[in-house]
Amino acid sequence: MSNITEIAKKANVSRTTVSRVLNNHPYVKEEKREAVLQAIKELEYVPNLNAINLSRGRTNVFGVIVPKINHPFFSSLIEGIGEECHKHNYNLLVFQSNNDASKELEFFDMLKYKLIDGLILGSCVLPTTIVDEMSHFGKIVSCEYAETNDLTRVFVNHEVGMRLSVDHLREKGHQKIGLCIGNPRSGVGISRAKSFFQLQQDYGLTWRDEWYFTEKYTIDDGFDVIKKVLAQSERPTAFVVGSDQVAAGMLYELKKQGIEVPDQLAIVGFDNHPISKLADLTTIHQPIREVGQKAVTLLHGLVQENSVPLISSLDLRLIERNST
Numbered sequence: 001m002s003n004i005t006e007i008a009k010k011a012n013v014s015r016t017t018v019s020r021v022l023n024n025h026p027y028v029k030e031e032k033r034e035a036v037l038q039a040i041k042e043l044e045y046v047p048n049l050n051a052i053n054l055s056r057g058r059t060n061v062f063g064v065i066v067p068k069i070n071h072p073f074f075s076s077l078i079e080g081i082g083e084e085c086h087k088h089n090y091n092l093l094v095f096q097s098n099n100d101a102s103k104e105l106e107f108f109d110m111l112k113y114k115l116i117d118g119l120i121l122g123s124c125v126l127p128t129t130i131v132d133e134m135s136h137f138g139k140i141v142s143c144e145y146a147e148t149n150d151l152t153r154v155f156v157n158h159e160v161g162m163r164l165s166v167d168h169l170r171e172k173g174h175q176k177i178g179l180c181i182g183n184p185r186s187g188v189g190i191s192r193a194k195s196f197f198q199l200q201q202d203y204g205l206t207w208r209d210e211w212y213f214t215e216k217y218t219i220d221d222g223f224d225v226i227k228k229v230l231a232q233s234e235r236p237t238a239f240v241v242g243s244d245q246v247a248a249g250m251l252y253e254l255k256k257q258g259i260e261v262p263d264q265l266a267i268v269g270f271d272n273h274p275i276s277k278l279a280d281l282t283t284i285h286q287p288i289r290e291v292g293q294k295a296v297t298l299l300h301g302l303v304q305e306n307s308v309p310l311i312s313s314l315d316l317r318l319i320e321r322n323s324t
Contacts, residue, residue, distance in 0.1 A: 003045075011039040059117050062299060063093045065107050066122035067183065071217060072245055072273045073288060077122050077143065080292025088300045090117075099183050101125050111138040118299040120292075125185045139302040141295045144187030152302060154294040154312040158188055161284040161316040162195040165240045165268040168282070170203065172324055174266060178211035178236035180225055180246060189214070192242055211236045222249020229265075230257060238266040238324070248279040251323060266324040282324040287314045 004022075008015045013032050020028050021036040028036075039045075064081055066074040078094060085092045093116060095107040104126050111119045111134065118139040124131060132150050134140065142153045169177055179196050183189045200207055210232055213225050225246070229235055241247040247269035254261050261267065269276055272285035294312060 006043060007036060007039045007045055010043060011035040058303075059115065060089065061091045061093055061116045062118050062120060062296065063095055063107065063110055063116040064120040064122050065095045065097055065104055065124060067097050067099045067186075068217065069094060069096050072275070073243065073271055073286075074122055076271075076273075076288040077292045080289030081120060081296050082292075083289070084293040084296035088296065090296070090300070097123075097125075099123075099125050099185070105130075108134045108137070111140070114138070117303050120295045120299060123183070123186045123188065125183065139299055141299040141302070142187070143291050143295055145191050152298050152310055154291055154298060154314070155187075156286050156291065156314050156316050158191040158316075159195040161270065161286070162192055162240065163199060164284060164316065164318045165270075166196065166199045166203070168318055168320070168324060169238045169240070169266060169268060172238070172262070172266060174238040176206045176211075176234075176236040176238070178213070178229070178239045180213040180216050180239055180250075181242035182215065182217050184214045189242075196240065208232075208234060208236075216241075216246045217243060219245050219249035219252070222246040222251075223253045226250050226253035226257065226259075230259070236265070238262075238268070240268050242270050244269040244271045244273045244276040244279075244281060244283055247281055247283070247323075248275045251279050251281060262322070262324050268318075268324060272319055276319070276321070280322045282321045283319050285317050285319050290314060 004015050004018045008018045011018070013036060017028060017032055018036050021033050062085055064078060066078065068074055069078070082092050097103045097107065104124055108119070110116045118141070121140065121142040121144065123144060124142070131140070135151055140151060142151055143155055145153065145155050145158065166177060179193070181189050181192050184193060216225060239250065241250065247267050250267055251261060254265055259265055267281065269281045269283035270286065271288065272283045276283045291314060298312065
């Protein structure tokens, strides 16, 4: 492979002149610039991006960790992140972890070895203590709540969302409320479950352990939940569901089984994705794209070293439709 020395020799200029041309330096005579460009073309020179990034201390790449790329929540989050990266002239590298802690550690190595300028945690199953340790290697912004003040975070308050859901169902007369969430080890899952069970205790709601479902992410998962609920001797009269996709699957299966909604079973979802309108689903609206956009804004500020770690929380609201 050709290098700067070879280019300089062929163009009959100094290495400094070649470097200035490669970096679009304005103070280069036009005839020398043309000679360098012609030499680059003839030698088929390809710049070493790693060397360039190392010399300038930046890659202009942000990374984001998500468990699933094709999940509606995370695809919306990535969309918001990508839009804001474009505004700041940054590229985006997406890491799919499948909720595997060992894979997440591998992705953190990208930050450790300066292959990316910063990392956004869309969801992370690693303990907060480990994430705090990793933050010493580079700039990190989390999109989940965590009990630490050392990490910049932007998130929606899932405790508020859970309270909105449970209070709404109680106002409709429900005392037997089940819970269905995704990953119980993630920041979101932990926050939602903790809040729900605290409300369940505070309000003295009827509870059965078999009314609690985890690791549910898809429409097919919703089918499965309803089949298991209908097989129970004592059933809940309502469900809080952590995903509109799962909730839509549950509504479909209830209709298929001839169960009246909301009279026999009421459902509140989360996210307010388009499918919630099609399913006529009561849901909690989350500003998902805005979370992604805000995460990039905060991360860019940290990388530019003109801001300090902070915590930002965005509001949720309940959208009532005919599933409750």
